[in-house]
Each structure stands twice: as structure tokens, then as C-alpha cells.
Amino acid sequence: MPSEDAPSLRTRRLRIIESGESASEPPNAFALAVRAGLRSDPKTLPCRYFYDEQGSRLFEQICDLPEYYLTRTEDSILLDHAHTMVAGWIDAPVMVELGSGSSSKTRRLILAALQTYRSLQYVPIDVSKTILEESAEALVEEFPRLQVTGFAANYRDALAGVVERFDRPKLFVFLGSSLGNYEPDQAVDLLSLIARSMDPSDRLLLGTDLDKDPKILEAAYDDAQGVTARFNLNLLERINRELGGNFAVERFEHQARYRNDLHRVEMHLVSREDQEVVIPGAGLTVKFSEGESIHSENSHKYNPAILDELGNRSGFIEEDAWTDADHRFRVQRWRSRSGQSSHSRTEV
Numbered sequence: 413m414p415s416e417d418a419p420s421l422r423t424r425r426l427r428i429i430e431s432g433e434s435a436s437e438p439p440n441a442f443a444l445a446v447r448a449g450l451r452s453d454p455k456t457l458p459c460r461y462f463y464d465e466q467g468s469r470l471f472e473q474i475c476d477l478p479e480y481y482l483t484r485t486e487d488s489i490l491l492d493h494a495h496t497m498v499a500g501w502i503d504a505p506v507m508v509e510l511g512s513g514s515s516s517k518t519r520r521l522i523l524a525a526l527q528t529y530r531s532l533q534y535v536p537i538d539v540s541k542t543i544l545e546e547s548a549e550a551l552v553e554e555f556p557r558l559q560v561t562g563f564a565a566n567y568r569d570a571l572a573g574v575v576e577r578f579d580r581p582k583l584f585v586f587l588g589s590s591l592g593n594y595e596p597d598q599a600v601d602l603l604s605l606i607a608r609s610m611d612p613s614d615r616l617l618l619g620t621d622l623d624k625d626p627k628i629l630e631a632a633y634d635d636a637q638g639v640t641a642r643f644n645l646n647l648l649e650r651i652n653r654e655l656g657g658n659f660a661v662e663r664f665e666h667q668a669r670y671r672n673d674l675h676r677v678e679m680h681l682v683s684r685e686d687q688e689v690v691i692p693g694a695g696l697t698v699k700f701s702e703g704e705s706i707h708s709e710n711s712h713k714y715n716p717a718i719l720d721e722l723g724n725r726s727g728f729i730e731e732d733a734w735t736d737a738d739h740r741f742r743v744q745r746w747r748s749r750s751g752q753s754s755h756s757r758t759e760v
């Protein structure tokens with residue numbers, strides 16, 4: 413049975429910091445993004461807005477689907493190599509995770525770090541505050557020598573806060589092939605931003621999905637149970653909930669298409685008929701013709717040569733890399749070629 417002061421001890425090991433308003437995240441950012449995306453040709457919506465509370469829960473279900481090999485495969489690589497991945501410092505580095513979600517795979521790294529070092533400061537970053545809080549609470553409960561400082565913020569704002577607060581060696585962690593949501597130039601921008609946040613003793617652990625048979629890829633993003641379809645359609649439901657839209661989601665169809673030329677799986681929401689949708693919170697009335705799509709997500713797939721080029725352009729040098737027996741997924745440990753990364757500003 414827990415002692416009476418257990419909750420306050422736990423509270424002392426857990427802190428959540430919210431970014432609040434900032435130059436890169438105005439309060440009506442979602443409305444502005446919806447307005448811009450649905451007025452463009454072809455229509456688009458940024459995939460970062462998938463992750464409201466409902467979207468984050470659906471993503472957790474996706475991770476357990478038989479077709480979604482990504483989570484299982486990356487987890488097996490972390491299980492096999494976690495101790496090597498976290499090694500190399502005298503005292504534990506601060507573990508900073510971008511897009512931490514439920515932090516479920518990160519537990520492998522946290523456990524290995526706590527077996528290697530006396531204690532650990534873990535800094536998860538996620539725009540989805542609910543999932544961040546829930547996973548942070550579960551982690552401090554599970555690991556008594558763990559301190560958690562979560563940032564409920566976008567990558568850019570949170571990284572600035574992390575560098576300001578933690579003047580110690582860091583291990584940055586970016587899993588789940590979340591990098592794949594970015595077009596190559598945007599990926600270089602984000603990686604460059606990470607590289608510029610790093611000191612020579614810091615490292616980045618980057619998990620990326622590898623290119624493979626299109627049938628395997630398309631099934632991973634269009635499962636038989638229809639969970640990914642619900643995840644994609646939740647974007648329209650979120651517009652209804654938060655911006656007063658009147659999308660009838662049954663009038664849209666989820667599609668996942670592999671683009672061989674661009675090495676990526678695209679997710680689309682395709683209008684089943686000619687229709688008009690009103691979104692008061694975005695000051696928008698938008699017309700759809702039958703078959704017209706909203707492009708909602710890219711998931712780029714990689715090979716070692718593409719990764720090498722991305723790393724080079726962003727100011728990184730590869731130190732080590734691990735893959736599974738079937739070469740489905742790759743986790744690499746990179747160090748920054750300090751001060752040499754190029755950087756231009758896009759929304760991350």
C-alpha cells in the first residue's frame with residue numbers, strides 16, 4: 413500500500429510546462445491552418461492537428477493493429493539495443509523526446525538509462541496535453557528514480573525552453589518515424605533546429621521507417637478494422653467540434669496511396685459527392701466536388717542513402733545505426749556537426 417506522502421513525492425518529480433501563446437503558435441493557429449489548407453488547390457490539412465485527445469487515443473489503437481508493423485518493429489530494435497543507445501556519458505544525459513505520445517516504447521530507453529545511471533531527467537514534448545500528462549503520471553509512478561518535465565508545446569517552442577532550462581548533456585529522442593510526416597526540405601529544417609539545439613556531447617536517436625513493398629505500406633495506413641480511417645476522419649470531426657463546422661464525415665472516404673516517385677504513403681479524405689461545408693470558426697464556406705480530396709498526411713519512407721543525405725544537409729554525423737532482421741525499420745544515433753547546420757524557418 414502506498415505511503416501517505418507518496419502523491420506529493422510523485423508531484424515533486426513531475427512538472428508540465430505549457431508553451432502558452434507564442435509567435436510560432438497564435439491562439440487561433442488551428443483556424444488559420446484550416447482556412448489556409450481548405451482554400452488551397454489541392455486542398456490540404458496539416459497532420460499535426462490529428463492529435464487532439466480523440467486522435468491521440470485512436471493513434472494508440474493504430475499502434476496495436478496487426479498491419480501497423482512500425483511500432484512493434486521499432487520496439488524490438490529498442491529492446492535489443494537500448495543499453496548501447498543510452499551509453500556514453502558519466503552521468504545520465506537529460507532524455508528529451510520529441511512527439512512522445514504515450515512514451516510506451518521510450519520505456520525501453522528509460523529502463524536502460526536507470527540501469528546504467530543513478531537517476532534520470534526525462535523531458536517529453538507533445539502538442540497533445542492530455543496524453544502527455546497521462547503518460548508522465550504513469551512514468552513517475554512506475555520509475556521511482558525518474559524525474560519528468562513535460563512540455564505541452566510544439567517542437568520549436570519546446571526546444572527553446574529545453575535548451576534554456578537544462579544546461580547538461582542531452583539525449584534527444586525522435587521515434588515512430590514521425591520525421592516522415594515532413595517533406596524532405598521541412599525535415600531538414602526540423603533536423604537542423606534539433607542540431608542547433610545540441611552541444612558536442614549531445615546525441616539524437618532517430619527512428620525511421622524503411623521503404624518496402626507498397627502492399628505492406630498501404631495496409632499499414634488502411635487497416636481492415638478501419639481504425640486508421642477513423643483517425644483520418646477525426647480531423648473533420650475536430651473541425652466540427654472546435655470551429656463549429658458542419659462536415660458530415662460519412663460523405664468522405666479515407667484513402668491511403670503509396671507514391672513510388674516520392675517514397676511516401678499519402679493519406680487523403682475524398683469527397684463522395686458534390687457538397688458544401690460551412691466552418692464558422694475559420695470564416696469559411698468550402699465547396700467539394702465528387703472525388704476531390706483533402707491531402708491530410710505524408711509518411712515518407714527511407715533508405716540508408718536518403719537518411720545519410722538528410723543527416724548531412726542538417727548538420728549531423730552518424731555514429732551508430734540498428735535495424736531489424738527484415739530491414740523494415742532503422743534507428744540511428746547521430747551527433748551534431750556543431751555550428752555547421754543550415755537552418756531556415758518553417759512551422760514545426
Ligand SMILES: C[S@@+](CC[C@H](N)C(=O)[O-])C[C@H]1O[C@@H](n2cnc3c(N)ncnc32)[C@H](O)[C@@H]1O
Binds near residue numbers: 510760
Ligand atoms: C506519430 S505519433 C508518435 C508517437 C510516439 N513517439 C510513437 O513513436 O509511437 C506523433 C506524436 O507527435 C506529436 N506531435 C505531432 N506534431 C507535433 C509538433 N509539431 N510538436 C509537438 N508534438 C507534435 C503528436 O501529438 C503525437 O503524439
